[in-house]
Amino acid sequence: MRDWLQGLYDAHGYLTPEIVREAARDKKSPGHVAVFGMDAAQAAEAYYLLRAHKLIQSVRIIRVDQPDKEPVTLRAYHAVPGNAERSYVYRSADDLSREPDQLALARNEALRRLRDAERSITSLDLLSPAPAQRQTRRALRHVSAAQEALGAA
Numbered sequence: 001m002r003d004w005l006q007g008l009y010d011a012h013g014y015l016t017p018e019i020v021r022e023a024a025r026d027k028k029s030p031g032h033v034a035v036f037g038m039d040a041a042q043a044a045e046a047y048y049l050l051r052a053h054k055l056i057q058s059v060r061i062i063r064v065d066q067p068d069k070e071p072v073t074l075r076a077y078h079a080v081p082g083n084a085e086r087s088y089v090y091r092s093a094d095d096l097s098r099e100p101d102q103l104a105l106a107r108n109e110a111l112r113r114l115r116d117a118e119r120s121i122t123s124l125d126l127l128s129p130a131p132a133q134r135q136t137r138r139a140l141r142h143v144s145a146a147q148e149a150l151g152a153a
Contacts, residue, residue, distance in 0.1 A: 004023075008023055056090050060075060061073070061075075061093060063093070074093060076093055077091065077092055078091055078106045078109070079109055080109060081108075081109070091106070111147060117143050118143045121143060125140070
């Protein structure tokens with residue numbers, strides 16, 4: 001698969017999902033099953049779930065908790081680990097503020113995303129020339145500080 005993707009990269013100078021999709025249409029393509037490994041109805045359902053996910057994430061609320069502070073805009077729903085049937089569920093910001101155990105789950109998810117960001121920035125640091133490494137290392141310090149702050153909360 002890596003060689004196939006590298007061949008597409010070499011042919012185009014970059015990769016996009018569209019390039020990969022078009023190259024994978026050929027049933028003999030190494031990427032065909034990875035891209036088209038479901039029937040049209042299953043693909044449509046997967047797409048509808050993705051759109052529903054994006055819709056939930058797009059809703060914002062404005063909170064005014066203290067009269068002397070500026071209003072804050074935040075997501076109305078936050079992903080927390082679910083149960084055996086659902087890997088993640090969305091809980092409302094109001095529920096999270098009333099349920100410490102659910103807020104702790106949301107905080108753990110934020111920490112997980114920060115660890116992902118740390119890995120991405122570390123990769124950029126390894127790829128960057130020496131002058132640019134100052135910025136990536138500064139970013140890493142900020143991510144580490146955020147992890148410490150969330151972990152201590």
